[in-house]
Amino acid sequence: MEYSFHDESHRVLVVDDEKVIREILSDFLTMEGYIVHAAEDGQQALAELEQRAYNLVITDLKMPKMGGLELLEEIDRRSLNVLTVIMTGFGTVETAIEAMKKGAYDYILKPFKVEEVIHIVQRGLEKQRLQMENIQLKEALSIYTLSDKLNRTLSLEHILEIIVDTALRESHADVTTLLLRAERTGQFEVRLRRAPEGKEPAHKLEALNLVEILEHYREDRPVLYHGNRATRFFTDDSADHPVCSIISVPLKIRLEIIGMLNVYSYTRGRKFAEGQRKMLSILADRASSAIDNAQLFQNLQRSFQQTIQGFARAMEAKDPYTHGHSDRVMQYARLITRGLGLDKPLEEKISTAALMHDIGKIGIPLDALNKPQKLTREEYELFKEHPDKGRRILEPLEFLRDIVPAIYHHHEQFDGTGYPLGLRGEEIPLDARILAVADTYDAMTSDRAYRKALSHEIAVAELRRCAGTQFDPRIVAVFIIEMDKWRKQKAAAAAAITTPPACPGA
Ligand SMILES: [Fe+2]
Ligand SMILES: [Fe+2]
Numbered sequence: 135m136e137y138s139f140h141d142e143s144h145r146v147l148v149v150d151d152e153k154v155i156r157e158i159l160s161d162f163l164t165m166e167g168y169i170v171h172a173a174e175d176g177q178q179a180l181a182e183l184e185q186r187a188y189n190l191v192i193t194d195l196k197m198p199k200m201g202g203l204e205l206l207e208e209i210d211r212r213s214l215n216v217l218t219v220i221m222t223g224f225g226t227v228e229t230a231i232e233a234m235k236k237g238a239y240d241y242i243l244k245p246f247k248v249e250e251v252i253h254i255v256q257r258g259l260e261k262q263r264l265q266m267e268n269i270q271l272k273e274a275l276s277i278y279t280l281s282d283k284l285n286r287t288l289s290l291e292h293i294l295e296i297i298v299d300t301a302l303r304e305s306h307a308d309v310t311t312l313l314l315r316a317e318r319t320g321q322f323e324v325r326l327r328r329a330p331e332g333k334e335p336a337h338k339l340e341a342l343n344l345v346e347i348l349e350h351y352r353e354d355r356p357v358l359y360h361g362n363r364a365t366r367f368f369t370d371d372s373a374d375h376p377v378c379s380i381i382s383v384p385l386k387i388r389l390e391i392i393g394m395l396n397v398y399s400y401t402r403g404r405k406f407a408e409g410q411r412k413m414l415s416i417l418a419d420r421a422s423s424a425i426d427n428a429q430l431f432q433n434l435q436r437s438f439q440q441t442i443q444g445f446a447r448a449m450e451a452k453d454p455y456t457h458g459h460s461d462r463v464m465q466y467a468r469l470i471t472r473g474l475g476l477d478k479p480l481e482e483k484i485s486t487a488a489l490m491h492d493i494g495k496i497g498i499p500l501d502a503l504n505k506p507q508k509l510t511r512e513e514y515e516l517f518k519e520h521p522d523k524g525r526r527i528l529e530p531l532e533f534l535r536d537i538v539p540a541i542y543h544h545h546e547q548f549d550g551t552g553y554p555l556g557l558r559g560e561e562i563p564l565d566a567r568i569l570a571v572a573d574t575y576d577a578m579t580s581d582r583a584y585r586k587a588l589s590h591e592i593a594v595a596e597l598r599r600c601a602g603t604q605f606d607p608r609i610v611a612v613f614i615i616e617m618d619k620w621r622k623q624k625a626a627a628a629a630a631i632t633t634p635p636a637c638p639g640a
Pocket of ligand 2: 459491573
């Protein structure tokens, strides 16, 4: 039997095996404006609680099938978000205390006065409202903090980390994953997967049933499921570790689905709630616009970079002696950065610097540099200006500013006899010390206007001889090891390639 007042009302479940008690409580609470359902025992109550959300349960202690204490335990085990009030006819404080220990909000002694019950219900719901407001305030605050963090970065990798960490923390999930659609293949790929520290589930990566999820997204159906209904979102055989609860929310840019944010619970009885799904939806919305911005910025950066690299390559292409020089220097610089164990962003930075290291030669007449004889003093002085010219070309471009030191100092020498500033040892930026080795090796192993390319062995002997004077000895050592490995790999892959194509010019 259903008693209802209006839709905005709080929902109360009355559980008692005595029909008369169910009816009295239902009538009075309905008159107070609550939506009231009734159940005859704990089992019936649980079935009802699984079907619909309730704010409060008033339950008798002694009932057939399942009593009040057992019902309390089940509510707790299944993480059902509902307040419970126990009715006891025994009137013993011990029973009431036991009920409170099991998570009851309050207790009512039978026989009760109806006003007393109404008062307890009102007080309980008010407490619940305040708790909810607190949670909402906390959520609002964390969304604000998140927006603030996202606004401070344009790095896609950093944005993804912020989103996944926030989702994991706020949902108390066992695992969080973020998938993005790869531009090249159009397939959704896992970009980030996180679990709370030290609690990484031992089993394999979740294989999501993307068809099912995407169908929900397209039909605007929320993906928040538990138990068997959650497992159908997976295609792998995860019988050993069935997922208990899942939320999946889409990442959209201009109505197009670009990714998905998922949280999983593997802990029995820990189910996600609708509030958490809404919170993740907001998170996904913020994330989508941050990703959109970052991608626009990256495209802008990329096209700027391509323009400048295009300049550098066009400049080399005009001159048969320097053709391909920058690309080879980049390749060698990569070998060194990997050998040194530098991180990916640093490797990218040094690679970009390598591609542009001689950009300053744009301002120097080629004829003067490509003659069969050695350069005159004036010509050499002109040549020595190219690091400074490079600095002046790139400095106005903010996103390339961090590669300027490498370009400006790539002709410094470890003993302080280089140019333009004559820095020595570790005063020379690491990027520039790396470029110096890569650049000189390529210059030696390429043809020049006034001499033929030297062999790899002679170039390596020369690097060794100048380690500690011209070059950072640590970098020379790493380069020789990595170059050796690379050459062996290349030789194994294609026996024909043993030396880079011949070209001149540092
Ligand atoms: Fe140079
Ligand atoms: Fe060079």
